[in-house]
Amino acid sequence: MALEVYLYFDGDAREAVEFYSDVFKTPKEHISTYAEMPDDSNMPSPENAENLVMNTSLLIRGTTVMFSDVYPGSGMRSFHKGNNVSLLISDPKEEVIRNLFDQLKNGGTVISDLEETFWSPLYGRVCDKFGIYWEIMVYDSETDG
Incomplete structure (x- = not known):
C-alpha cells in the first residue's frame, strides 16, 4: 500500500511540474493533456482546455506526486488555493x-x-x-x- 499525493492547479500544472522537477532533481514523466481525452458529448471540451494537464506525476524522494489542472467548467471539481495540504x-x-x-x-x-x-x-x-x-x-x- 502506498500513500500518494494529488495536487490540482488552475492552469499552471505544467509550470509546477517543471519547477518541482528542477527543485528535486527528478525526471519528468509523460504529461497527458485534456486534448487526449476521448470525445464526450455530455462534457464538451471548453475553449483553450486542450493543452491543460490532465495527468502527470513526479517521483519526489520515493513518493509519487500527481499533478492535474482542474478541467474548466466540468463541475467535477472547483479550484481553491488553500492550506489544507x-x-x-x-x-x-x-x-x-x-x-x-x-x-x-x-x-x-x-x-x-x-x-x-x-x-x-x-x-x-x-x-x-x-x-x-x-x-x-x-x-x-x-x-x-
Whole structure:
C-alpha cells in the first residue's frame, strides 16, 4: 500500500511540474493533456482546455506526486488555493534542507523561517508560488532513521 499525493492547479500544472522537477532533481514523466481525452458529448471540451494537464506525476524522494489542472467548467471539481495540504520533506543534511527551502520560497511566502525547534535542529514552512504548503526539516538520522 502506498500513500500518494494529488495536487490540482488552475492552469499552471505544467509550470509546477517543471519547477518541482528542477527543485528535486527528478525526471519528468509523460504529461497527458485534456486534448487526449476521448470525445464526450455530455462534457464538451471548453475553449483553450486542450493543452491543460490532465495527468502527470513526479517521483519526489520515493513518493509519487500527481499533478492535474482542474478541467474548466466540468463541475467535477472547483479550484481553491488553500492550506489544507502540506507536504513534508526531511533530510539529515542541513545543506540539503537549506537549498530546498531557498528554492521553494522563491516567488512564494515564508510562513516560518528555518530555525531550531524541539522536534528538529532545523525546521521551516513555506507556501510556494503555486499555493502549495511545504514543511522542510532536518531529522537526526541516528534516532529517526
